[in-house]
Amino acid sequence: MKKIFKALAIAASLTTMMAGCSSKSSSSSESGKVTLSLYSTVTNEADQKTLTNVIQKFEKENPSIDIKYNYPADGYEGMLRVKMAANDMPDLFDTHGWAQKRYGNYTEDLSDMDWVKNLDPALDPILKDDKGKVYAYPLNQAKDGITYNKSLLEKYGIKPPTTFDDFMTALETIKKKSKGEVTPLWFAGSDKSAFGQYFDQFLTPLFVTKSNPDSEKQLLEGNINWSDYTFLPEKLKEMKDKGLLNEDVLTAQNQQMTELMAQNKIGFIIGGGMLGPSVEELNPKVKLGVIPMPVIHSGDDPVWIGGERHTLAVWKDSKHKKEAKKFIEYISQPDIVKEIAEGTALPAGLTNTDAKNYYSSDYETFKDVKVQPYFDRVYLPSGMWDVLGATGQELLSGKMSPKDVSKKVGEEFKRLKDQKK
Incomplete structure (x- = not known):
């Protein structure tokens, strides 16, 4: 009652x-x-x-x-x-x-x-x-990947990463070369959706892979090995433990992002594709770029995460x-x-115009990269976005381990999927 x-x-x-x-x-x-x-x-x-x-x-x-x-x-x-x-x-x-x-x-x-x-x-x-x-x-329409501070990467001699390993190396290089003055990967973690974005965008390169040509069919049938999911919370925890995330990761708010990026205080943002014009308005000297999602498995190709x-x-x-x-x-x-x-x-969203925007050169560079739909919109039941984000907060607050996160996500997937029937 x-x-x-x-x-x-x-x-x-x-x-x-x-x-x-x-x-x-x-x-x-x-x-x-x-x-x-x-x-x-x-x-x-x-x-x-x-x-x-x-x-x-x-x-x-x-x-x-x-x-x-x-x-x-x-x-x-x-x-x-x-x-x-x-x-x-x-x-x-x-x-x-x-x-x-x-x-x-x-x-x-x-x-x-x-x-x-x-x-x-x-x-x-x-x-x-x-x-x-x-x-x-x-x-x-969305073509989401990872937004990066192009000015900083050029200054530190870092190439935009194409693999997850390269991504981790880039984060560590930024921390080292900036002497800790730049946050390698920044989250507005007061909002759980910031972590939902991280997990959701990396779920596609984690589970949709060339090594298993039937992966998409299996995912549609609900066959997901959630123990494999542990890789993503493990990496997120590793980033925190190595000081690669902002110290206020669980309390930072979205409106801080533009100002910090304009001050050259941030290296990478998951998603964040709409950030460029706002940063340019504050500081035209800071140039941003956007790249497709880095691959996790050897032999795979980078992908955009997109749709409406x-x-x-x-x-x-x-x-x-x-x-x-x-x-x-x-x-x-x-x-x-x-x-x-x-x-x-x-x-x-329409093809009746030739629109140019802040990231046009990046989209042109990666014009042959395939666009994959958001993972949760195709393969997960309604309600899973909140689960992905909330478990990310629990992980970084120390209340859950990476394996706890995988177990919880798997349980909620089954519960919400059964609830839908």
Whole structure:
């Protein structure tokens, strides 16, 4: 009973939070003006500015439509779960990697829209199903790897790593040559998702390997040897023990990252692909780069970890689907596609423009590198992201050993998978 009351209290709290930052899902004023609600997972300040500017341009050209936008950051998933349960979704919302699995029953089919013919084929498996339904519009797409301080690596004579062993060597070299003044690998560990990012991005090179051509098929069937997973927590603990992580790894916050990188205080970040423009704004002398995920097994090739980054889906029960689709139609124009891609420093989701962004030269260098989907979105049941992140925090706080982490992750995988049946 206590658990029920607690759940109700959380739901009420989230509902109150939503009421404070947004109006109802959609509304029409007496003057006939339509108000649409839009929720997005964009957290980076530059990305928010880019999306907001586009919204304001649309409103200026369409004075009968007003868009109330919300960027709830860490509260996004909780808010959307409450809204799904109440069947009161925003008119436009970000599916953040879960267009089909989590939000599929709430999305309007967009397959009849003109922009679909320009959808990047790499996004077909993520945003389309075998019946042809299109679940969401891609504002951009992810090509995640490891972000590095190009200026520092050049100063210390370090080549961007292509293997995990090279990665560890690079971290140790940065510590040695900077005399401890630079954090080799930095985590905003107050947020467990920072460790979720580490584990999730390295799960693909750990488990999808050329040495086992059937690895992807076996993973889809749920055949995962979690004892092999121990490698990743072992390496993370080794990094901490060797002083290769920031001393405040469990309390550091995401907003510190840009300033520290601009001060040449960080060598590498897992993910962090959107960081470049913000750092350049603070210190143009610091240049960042991005590389694909280093290989773990000999003979494998580096891979990008990707798929949808930010999207907009239309709620299928919205009272203003026509206006919501009009906004998507607007942002699918080549000049707006280009503006969003360049403003968020990510590849465009459509092929109707030639967008250049901060990392274009890196993406061009590694244009032949395969893009693999996020591991948790394909092979793990919903809820595992939190497990990956939380066990990372427990590991670095000394409450769990690497083997404890593997055991816990394996148990939670089975529990959540059985729960889904």
